[in-house]
Amino acid sequence: MATERPHLAVIGAGPAGLAASLAAAAHGVRVTLIDSAAGAGGQFYRRPPAGLGARHPEALHHRWRTWRRLGGALAARVEAGTITHLADHHVWCVEPVGPVGPVEPVEFVVHALLGPLQEEPVTVRADAVLLATGGYEKVLPFPGWTLPGVVTAGGAQAMLKGGLVVPGQRAVVAGTGPLLLPVATGLAAAGVEVAALVESADPKAFLRWPLALAAQPGKVAEGVRYGAQLLRHHVKLLPRHTVVAAHGEQRLDAVTVAALDTQGRVGPGTERRIACDTLAVGHGMLAHIDLAESLGCRIDGLNVAVDEEQRTDVPGVWAAGETTGIGGAALSLAEGHIAGRSAAARLTGTRPDPHTWARAARSRRRAREFFAALDTVYAPPAHWTEQVTDDTVVCRCEEVTAGAVRNAVDELGAGDVRTVKLLTRAGMGWCQGRMCEPAVAGLTGCEQTPARRLLARPVPLGVLARAGDPEND
Template structure:
């Protein structure tokens, strides 16, 4: 019977989570797929709301056929009773527990937009496919209305078919800027400039590694062709120095960078715009992994060749193990799902069953390692952060206050800076400002080991463990 099969909880319904769910269910494991969004797909496969009646949602995506196959396979497994999909469930903690048969886990979640109703899922193993989030480094004016993250602009376009303004500048660094700029241009926005801090020479130095993945190079060439077609000006080796405006964004000043990553004096130019979509790469979501005690390799969750973490019974796949795009996430999810299914059945997995996915994983990891080196933020970005620039938006802590904590008060680590300034004590718990505070202070980032991945009402904490496991619907 279905209820007697081993039970895997997959957290996150993006490319990695979907691939893992389908692979595990196909190999006889019942799966609970838990995701915070109303629909499966994650940010990459985000769909417009049904009420909008989008006629061609595929125009906002590439890899649409892959999404359709994953969606259809998920629905098939749900109808067969092998998968239950818990949408709109926000996981705040994964708790390890001991059972007679070995390790077990309780996934604690809050249901719905109000995130009040507690829900618990008990499983034999957990697969973390929690994705990543954007890194945005501060600069004067970055808190003005009209300044959004690059991913935020893309999510608005995909999810609501709307744009933030009529004239946009897309800026920062990283491969995400290309689809954001082309997407906005295709939607009718006048994209005044794509401002990329990486210089062309950085791509030349990594040309061999990048050329080893011709599909990705061709994808980049298609984006470049679209930029030319829409007459979007590319300013490579440039950065945003300041955003201007009284009540909201009115213009940005951009300037050229020298080979050391410093702004070249006298190169500033002012570009009128009402939207600035800015991002400086991505960071993996590791809160749940840290709470479980999983080892981190730098910012990434460590995983072996089977995508297992060093905590027994916990797998990880996709951006949480390293930022690398949807194709890499799909490969890792497939491997993780098959490995988890075999281990839960008490058998050794057959690596030949995921050989193609493993080859894809190896190639794409090498490609994105080269891309990461190309798209590193400017080495001296902190020089543009004035003492008046707000760095921690939640607590309104300025660059001057953070520098004073180190220079005048002797803070030597991020925790002490946090205690002295409150930087990182707000709603985001340092997820947004953490990299900026680390850069300004020269203190290395450390694992946070927060007990909870998101704020939780005290009433929910008081009742934790008293909620019955969510009923499995056949």
């Protein structure tokens, strides 16, 4: 019977979670796929709901065939009963039950909240857990960044992909990272006048990574296609530039951009003002590691550490995709497949096919090398904090300014992000520092370290009180 099979809980239904679920289910494991979105696919495969009647949703994607294959396979597995897909479920804690050791198996209880109001508690028991929780955008402040009309690059893309709406009529796309290209071209194709793509990186820096580029000809061709689309839509490309301020009274009406010198500082006299009603800005991504941290998984820098099988150092816990390091959809698919096969092998006592395993491992290695090069090239300007004025709000939840953060360091002796948090309340709001931590770390001159949050998201006190009641399991 299906219910007698080993049970794997996969948290996150993006590329990594989908690949892992399908691989595990194909090899004799019962899978529960848990995700906070209303539909599978994550941000990369985000689609408009059927009710909007989009005639060509594939126009918003460059890997639609892959999604059709993954989505079709998931639907077939759900119909067959080998995968249970719990959409709109927000996981706030994963709890090991029983002894935890290097050999002994552990049962896990996944605690989630159901629905948009996140008030109905749900628990899922499983023999193992696979974390595919993805990543979120890194946000760096600048004067005016809290104005209406300033959105994250991923937010602008989500509006377009998920709602078929655009954030404005004339946009500037700015920051750094490969996400800026699809955002700029997507907005332009949707009829938005994209006044400029402002990229702080220097494209010539890619020439220092010839082997990584040669190993990914598809990615290079993809970049060329984006460049051609920018030219076709007359989008001005400003490399080695950055946004230094956003302007407006009630909402955004212009931005000031400036050129960067070789040290990452704004060049005097290079400022120019660009009229716009939308600024889509992003400075890369950070991994979602809250659940891994609460389980005691080893963290390498700001990513979950895994071995060649995508296993964490906690028995019964695997991790794949952006949570182990930002690397794009192709890397997430490869890691998810490896993790799903590994989990199935461990739970069923079988061995994966070596040829299939080798192909996925080869794809993973090449993708990791490519994105290691991207991480080096697409780094925020080294001296971005010099443009953050003292009256610039850094923590939006608690309305803490950059001046307050600097005062905590210079006058009160704070030497790390946690102490700044205690002295200023920066990071104590609804997002628990996810938005402001990079900024606070930069302003204090400290390296950003894992926050070690006990819970992955805010939880109603009543739900938390009932979580330990056996009658609620």
